[in-house]
Amino acid sequence: MTLAAFIDRSRKDKEDWKYTDLNALLFSSFPRKRESIASDSEHKSQLPSNYSDCSADNRARLVFLNGVWQPTLSHFATVPSCILMGDLESGYELTLGEQTCLVAQPIELVFVTDNDAPHEIDLKFFIDIGANGRLTLLENHRASNAITTIETDISLRPHAKFVHGKIVQGGAHLATAKAHVATGGYYNNFSLLRGGMPIRNEIDVILEGEEAQAALNGVMLLRRAEHADTTTHLLHQAPQCASRQVYKTVLDGKSRGVFQGEITVAPDAQKSDGYQLSRALLLSDQAEMDAKPQLEIFADDVKCSHGSAIGCLDEDALFYLRSRGLDEASARALLIKAFVTETLEEIQIEEWRVLFRREIETWTDAQTAREKK
Amino acid sequence: MLSIRNLHASISNKEILKGIDLSIPSGQVHAVMGPNGSGKSTLSYVLAGRAGYDVTEGSVTFNDMDLLKLSTEERAAAGVFLAMQYPVEIPGVTNMMFLKTALNAIRKAHGESELDAMQMLKLLRSKAKDIGLSEEMLKRAVNVGFSGGEKKRNEVLQMAVLEPKLCILDETDSGLDIDALKIVADGVNALRSPDRSMIVITHYQRLLDYIAPDAVHVLAQGKIRKSGGAELARELEEKGYADYGCEAA
Ligand SMILES: Nc1ncnc2c1ncn2[C@@H]1O[C@H](COP(=O)(O)OP(=O)(O)OP(=O)(O)O)[C@@H](O)[C@H]1O
Numbered sequence: 108m109t110l111a112a113f114i115d116r117s118r119k120d121k122e123d124w125k126y127t128d129l130n131a132l133l134f135s136s137f138p139r140k141r142e143s144i145a146s147d148s149e150h151k152s153q154l155p156s157n158y159s160d161c162s163a164d165n166r167a168r169l170v171f172l173n174g175v176w177q178p179t180l181s182h183f184a185t186v187p188s189c190i191l192m193g194d195l196e197s198g199y200e201l202t203l204g205e206q207t208c209l210v211a212q213p214i215e216l217v218f219v220t221d222n223d224a225p226h227e228i229d230l231k232f233f234i235d236i237g238a239n240g241r242l243t244l245l246e247n248h249r250a251s252n253a254i255t256t257i258e259t260d261i262s263l264r265p266h267a268k269f270v271h272g273k274i275v276q277g278g279a280h281l282a283t284a285k286a287h288v289a290t291g292g293y294y295n296n297f298s299l300l301r302g303g304m305p306i307r308n309e310i311d312v313i314l315e316g317e318e319a320q321a322a323l324n325g326v327m328l329l330r331r332a333e334h335a336d337t338t339t340h341l342l343h344q345a346p347q348c349a350s351r352q353v354y355k356t357v358l359d360g361k362s363r364g365v366f367q368g369e370i371t372v373a374p375d376a377q378k379s380d381g382y383q384l385s386r387a388l389l390l391s392d393q394a395e396m397d398a399k400p401q402l403e404i405f406a407d408d409v410k411c412s413h414g415s416a417i418g419c420l421d422e423d424a425l426f427y428l429r430s431r432g433l434d435e436a437s438a439r440a441l442l443i444k445a446f447v448t449e450t451l452e453e454i455q456i457e458e459w460r461v462l463f464r465r466e467i468e469t470w471t472d473a474q475t476a477r478e479k480k
Numbered sequence: 481m482l483s484i485r486n487l488h489a490s491i492s493n494k495e496i497l498k499g500i501d502l503s504i505p506s507g508q509v510h511a512v513m514g515p516n517g518s519g520k521s522t523l524s525y526v527l528a529g530r531a532g533y534d535v536t537e538g539s540v541t542f543n544d545m546d547l548l549k550l551s552t553e554e555r556a557a558a559g560v561f562l563a564m565q566y567p568v569e570i571p572g573v574t575n576m577m578f579l580k581t582a583l584n585a586i587r588k589a590h591g592e593s594e595l596d597a598m599q600m601l602k603l604l605r606s607k608a609k610d611i612g613l614s615e616e617m618l619k620r621a622v623n624v625g626f627s628g629g630e631k632k633r634n635e636v637l638q639m640a641v642l643e644p645k646l647c648i649l650d651e652t653d654s655g656l657d658i659d660a661l662k663i664v665a666d667g668v669n670a671l672r673s674p675d676r677s678m679i680v681i682t683h684y685q686r687l688l689d690y691i692a693p694d695a696v697h698v699l700a701q702g703k704i705r706k707s708g709g710a711e712l713a714r715e716l717e718e719k720g721y722a723d724y725g726c727e728a729a
């Protein structure tokens with residue numbers, strides 16, 4: 108879906124786009140000047156130098172430069188190279204046959220841009236996992252100076268399991284992921300969104316078969332005038348499905364965070380179990396969070412709950428930590444990390460938990476350094 | 481040596497402390513008793529440097545430092561420690577991490593090297609054992625889901641780890657069963673030393689059977705109304721606070 112298509116949607120469905128305005132992208136000075144990205148020390152410099160930190164280990168990594176897959180820069184480890192097909196134009200296909208299991212070998216998709224990047228990069232992915240197949244995939248979107256759109260269609264056949272991670276390190280990023288989950292299938296999404304000029308991360312899950320499950324989690328870390336929007340639609344279509352969502356947002360400066368989470372339980376979807384939690388931490392009184400949880404339940408025998416809370420750092424806890432010797436900035440950093448920890452615990456892959464924790468620490472440490480100045 | 485002179489403090493313009501005078505020489509343990517709402521916790525928060533408490537008059541010096549000029553963390557580094565009446569829960573931070581970060585922050589402020597993970601683990605394990613907290617409690621989030629008594633023990637554990645110079649125990653005995661009271665008292669007594677002063681705030685004579693005080697003070701309506709020896713605590717236990725212009729607590 109192109110930027111134009113996104114904007115068109117946002118104009119048609121005003122309710123769903125109440126808090127995120129894409130019009131600004133049409134006229135803004137975006138993309139930022141390359142120099143400004145290069146001078147931002149938190150963003151690693153662009154390819155190939157930013158890629159050097161990745162080549163050390165043996166993880167399977169598929170590299171996309173300006174949206175174009177680069178087989179020569181990619182590293183397959185033990186993953187068959189035919190796993191990925193297609194091109195930027197027609198979209199990329201990732202197909203996993205029945206019973207194929209690639210969990211022990213997570214695949215990372217790294218998206219980088221360079222000086223030749225076009226104004227807009229429109230990505231499409233088709234992910235199909237056969238019955239009993241297992242796939243673990245991490246999308247890593249480096250801070251980009253192009254507007255990136257990404258549309259992902261996901262089919263999970265019976266009892267397929269897909270662990271889908273995503274890191275967005277900044278830039279304008281508009282994404283829709285739609286997952287169809289068949290009987291006994293499991294879709295797990297974890298998104299870490301930083302920056303945001305803006306970011307819109309939409310996740311639609313349709314639990315189509317009995318006992319299908321979904322777990323959606325995420326962290327948004329925002330400051331300055333950044334804007335990030337997570338919008339989820341969870342449809343319980345079949346009986347005995349379970350879904351769980353835990354989202355945390357930390358906002359500083361004049362940033363704005365949005366969480367819209369809708370759970371719909373169809374009339375036939377008895378014994379559905381849905382849980383949703385969104386919590387936001389405001390570090391500045393100019394930051395803003397809009398949370399819109401929505402439950403639409405058409406079946407009678409269901410267990411669904413949602414909660415949403417927006418708050419500041421706990422003054423009592425800050426005092427407690429300081430009274431034990433921590434300086435104010437360290438106490439704040441510790442509490443921010445603690446705030447997002449609950450979400451990190453939802454990540455089942457140890458390696459990713461470490462990776463996400465490191466990303467979060469980089470952010471809070473930069474935040475702390477800024478406060479100390 | 482702690483020296484409090486004519487200390488007045490207010491919370492949102494309401495005066496709570498109305499001229500406290502109190503001196504505690506190094507090595508001594510002083511008990512502060514008094515009816516509910518008399519300002520005991522307020523005094524301890526003012527000493528620890530909590531925001532929202534305005535000192536309008538008076539001075540506090542501790543080992544020749546002007547305590548009131550220091551930030552909360554500077555006071556902690558100078559050796560002030562408050563075992564709180566209501567310890568705070570911190571979800572997402574393990575007790576182990578909390579103790580480790582606190583001890584290293586204080587060591588750093590003293591110009592000492594930080595302890596590495598192994599040294600820290602050894603120290604924390606042994607201190608936790610002394611105070612009767614299991615290792616499992618070290619792995620849990622700070623005070624989250626702790627019973628009232630466990631929270632109080634946890635305060636004493638922090639005190640034992642940080643080895644402060646001025647210990648303020650605000651009703652650390654409330655909510656403790658007899659066995660826990662003995663363990664906590666042992667922990668406190670183990671910390672008694674010639675270069676350490678302690679303020680023990682309590683409602684009960686019982687605690688003072690285990691922690692023998694050098695002096696007992698009655699704080700009522702924002703002022704020290706009477707000071708004496710251990711016998712004063714027994715007298716209060718019998719007569720209540722009626723002599724101090726208050727209903728029996
Ligand atoms: N944040 C506050 N705002 C207004 N009044 C307060 C506040 N905190 C304390 N006070 C008042 O200050 C007075 C002293 O309270 P403090 O907690 O110091 O009493 P205390 O002696 O510790 O009592 P207790 O024995 O019940 O613990 C009380 O009247 C209390 O209501």
Ligand SMILES: [Mg+2]
Binds near residue numbers: 521565650651
């Ligand atoms: Mg009190």
